[in-house]
Amino acid sequence: MQLLFAAPARKPLQVDRHLRRQIVRYLTTCFEILSPAAEELIPDELEQWGQLRIGNGGDEIHARGYHKLRPDGRDAAFVRYELMVDQEADNPSVDERLEPESQYGELQHIFVLTIPPKTPKVNPHRKKKRHLLLAQIYEAPFKFDEADKYKVIWYKGKLGTGEVVDALTIQCVIDAGEYLYPYIPMFDSIL
Template sequence: MASVVSDSRDASYVRYAMLVDKFGRRKRRKPVYELQTFYGQLQHIYLLKLPPSCSRDLKVDSNGTEDTTVILAGIRSYKLDEGENVTLADAGLDFQFYTTTGGFDVVDITSVQALVGRVQSLENTRQWVIIDRSGTLARAVFADDDDQSND
């Protein structure tokens, strides 16, 4: 087994987007979804073959007679350090700082938008810097299927 050296490259860090309910903690409130960007490490890829009966129940596009293939990504997310990230965003730099990991998200593979790099901070050895060079044009846009109102 080969050892990993400190300057080796790891292409498993990604940027992904999800629709998140703004009022998710309020049980009786009608959900209002907003697009949020997340960063994390891709840890698993799941391939699911669903029979036609499941595809119909889940409202997945299929012709109704063949199995439907769904590919999911298992991603360990990172909790971004908001204070420093706001300062860099104002300067036009797309660097994100984090020190701790977040939850494990399982998302549709199409939510993964780009590979990102990361380097360890020189000032704080527990902190990492995510470098996203994909630019503003490589962002997800979700079409609203039903007419949501904010009443």
């Protein structure tokens, strides 16, 4: 999948304690490094983007932490993203079995984390920096209803505390409009 970006935001993203913990969790999980080593890789400010577009005529997605609601009222910050999830996570005696699973949430920030050369497990290259394009997403507690012809997805309640993921896991925008019901339906633009 191809992602297209506008120019980086003029204002850098300030890394607070909460975001720093999420980035550490991402690095320790993906690259199997220890937390202190991950901490050393995270600066106090990161280059950020306010929006991205999925290539080949795909959706334009806005980062809620950077943009306000669009003038047309469409909330272009709710996204569907896909993560590899251990299907045996509840059974530690069984080998890990990873499968792709769709997740839903509100995109808060899109940013790049630059890894210096000669960083064990993360960037073994001797001279080139490695750039990790990451996204902070607040998880939506979603439910499915497949009783009708169409799959209806909705969420109720508060968004999660967030997680940092590879930005390439973002699949599309989810239309999460304003409704008068206690549940907010979400319409996946490519289901």
